[in-house]
Amino acid sequence: MAVLDLRRKLAILSDAAKYDASCASSGAEKRNSIGGRGIGSTEGMGICHAYAPDGRCISLLKILLTNFCIYDCAYCINRVSSNTPRARFSVKEVVDLTLSFYKRNYIEGLFLSSGVIRTGDYTMEEMVRVAKALRLDHDFRGYIHLKLIPEASPELTAQAGLYADRVSINIELPRDDSLKALAPEKDPTDIKRAMGRMRLAIDEHAEPARKAGRRTFARGQSTQLIVGADSARDGDILARSANLYGAYRLGRVFYSAFSPIPDSSQRLPSMRPPLLREHRLYQADWLMRFYGFTQPEIIAEGEDLDLAVDPKTSWALRHRGRFPVDVHTADKEMLLRVPGLGAKTVERILAARRMTRLTLDDLKRVGAVLKRAKAFLITADWTPGALVDQESLKARFVQPRQLSLF
Structure with a gap:
């Protein structure tokens, strides 16, 4: 050689x-x-x-x-x-x-x-x-x-x-x-x-x-x-x-x-899975490690994650009865389950609400993604309108090639 x-x-x-x-x-x-x-x-x-x-x-x-x-x-x-x-x-x-x-x-x-x-x-x-x-x-x-x-x-x-x-x-x-x-x-x-x-x-x-x-x-x-x-x-x-x-x-x-690799076994698939599937698994993993979710809450064994929306939004859509939550009274665990609120944002909300009533602008300043959070939150100046069906609400969150973590 x-x-x-x-x-x-x-x-x-x-x-x-x-x-x-x-x-x-x-x-x-x-x-x-x-x-x-x-x-x-x-x-x-x-x-x-x-x-x-x-x-x-x-x-x-x-x-x-x-x-x-x-x-x-x-x-x-x-x-x-x-x-x-x-x-x-x-x-x-x-x-x-x-x-x-x-x-x-x-x-x-x-x-x-x-x-x-x-x-x-x-x-x-x-x-x-x-x-x-x-x-x-x-x-x-x-x-x-x-x-x-x-x-x-x-x-x-x-x-x-x-x-x-x-x-x-x-x-x-x-x-x-x-x-x-x-x-x-x-x-x-x-x-x-x-x-x-x-x-x-x-x-x-x-x-x-x-x-x-x-x-x-x-x-x-x-x-x-x-x-x-x-x-x-x-x-x-x-x-x-x-x-x-x-x-x-x-x-x-x-x-x-x-x-897929050259000269691979016929036991293996000929095409790679969507990269979005890998991304959704990382998002779900993050929920288990930092947001208090358990695996069965996110997805049951034998099922696949929804590629159209991230796992946290998917969970919230399946549990519409638990929303909207009031940012002034909801506990930390529930705020962590609100789409558009990251862990650091929740900590800032908990600190800020001790001193004042929070508006949508306040939430935006502390890092909330309002486009995703508004449908699930009550603030001093905002209450979501009448509940819409799950599929109609889901359509608001579907974005082509969505890659944001939360």
């Missing part, structure tokens, strides 16, 4: 990494370079590669250590039977690239994943060597996210947690039977067991880190679910996410619309 130059490797392995969505660096700790020592910071500015939940733009060097893989997962472009260009970085090459890109202000950190080569332990050990060299040999204080290999030994995944800010273990498919059918070498039990061990490790290090006033271990883990590669409906996907949040306290579940 011809020896590839570094530029060609980077082209292949950065492109191969694009299918992994679980790389947002939410909650990364700021590391100051005290006394002129150390390089990198999670608080600097850089190129936009990912967004944190608080809206910060995080620039990451997102690559695979290698796209060689011993597994034959039907949905993966890097499967062993795939006819795709292959490349592999050495540990030193990844370390040098990360440092070089950071010094040029291209990135704020590293997202490193890999195909499985030789064994899970061998692959995980190589990835840990990258993070360890950056942290200990080069005093790198930027953000590091490592993808964990579920079948790797607990000792190696624990080492990954010592050097990474975040880790992730991808479940890939929402249903265990789908994973067994499309990725027969992978065992859902191994994935869940690895997630459970990592949760325990994070919990064990959390209290000592709090007392010491500094991070001593990865602060969270995430996972990715592929949408549209199997027959799982949106309700099934969100039910799996709710279970993962509860059982393993994941920081985030990422949703990635299935992308």
